Amino acid sequence: MIPRYSRPEMSRIWEPDNKFRIWFEIEAHACDAQAQLGVIPAEAARAVWERGAFEVERIDEIEREVKHDVIAFLTNLAEYVGPEARFVHQGMTSSDVLDTCLAVQLTQAADILLADIDALLAALKRRAVEHKMTVAMGRSHGIHAEPVTIGLKFASFHAEFQRNRERLLAARRDIATCAISGAVGTFANIDPFVEEYVAGKMGLAVEPISTQVIPRDRHAMFFATLGVIASSIERVAVEIRHLQRTEVREAEEYFSPGQKGSSAMPHKRNPILTENLTGLARIVRAMVVPAMENVALWHERDISHSSVERMFAPDATVTLDFALARLTNVVDKLIVYPEAVARNLDQLGGLIFSQRVLLALTQAGMSREDAYGTVQRQAMKVWEQGASFLTLLKGDNEIRRYLTDGQLEDIFDLGYHTKHVDTIFSRVFGKDG
8 A cells, every 4th residue: 555556535444543443432332332231330431432542652652562452552542541441341352343443444445435436437327428329340359340339338347337336335235244242252251232232333234153253254255346346447447558559549548738658759648547557456356365365264263364454455445446536537538539440440341241241141042151151251352452342242253143232232331230239228327328
């Protein structure tokens, strides 16, 4: 997590002040619940709220001696609360605080990421509608295939990120769980009511069964979801990078006044933002395997997961937040060049209509095998000689037995390939499509 790829709102979630504030609230709410049960005096619970405070530097100072972050926090808290602090953390274990806090932080992060996705969805929809009927070359294996539209590309990305939004909502629900169950999760020294009370106050669900830690399959699914979202970001980025290649140049990242593309070549306008997004996606995906490996802890708990999560939880969420915002900016400002799009459509002299010719011949009575061979024979001449595909077809005596010149000309109609665009848009965007 470095400032270059961080945004303030997400970064604040992982700052010590926010973490210790959440720790304090967990402990204070637990005291309220204990007071309701009669386990601790009501005035002690009030004292925690009224005098409770902490100082990050002091906690760090204590931790250097005691080598335990939760104990350091509780010691500092007691310095403010006074004698009533002896009732804090009654029957609880460190993981009750740490895991519940992490659940809160991840739900806070998920809310920011959901807002990020909403902004991206809005940008993708706007560009999809704008270029709904901008007919472009569709490619398979990087080779010209058949026509699509630029709008369909954006619509495809929109549908994917709508799925990602649903995945993230599910992952948020899964991760938003509270565990206040004490050592090894048996509630031997704390009533389950305390867990229910704290969960309600912190906006979390109760973990049905914890072992002293919240089961890490929840975290694995959360970070796997972030990895999928990162892969979707890369998919969009790679498409834009390809379209910006000089030989293609159908679209281009916005190049601002005063921007420089190369220290050596003044003419360069490079797709640096989408290249950057490809790299950031790799970072987020790199967090998925450690999250998976954290699932298998020893017995009721060990702390092999702890150091990993302290690193990848901030890094993954901060990086993905930055990447989503950057991608939204790229999509918003992306420059599309309709003239280049049209020029590339005609680059192969009409070969993109080969399937229509094949189908027309089979409809007219030629066997599929013969039709394929006949069409391919003329198509290869276009590849090798740069001739007009339509001209070659009109000059083929075998084809002329089945199709007239007029029928062949009708086949070379771009509108044929866009007749169901409205249907696809309605599937993606509903009646607004």
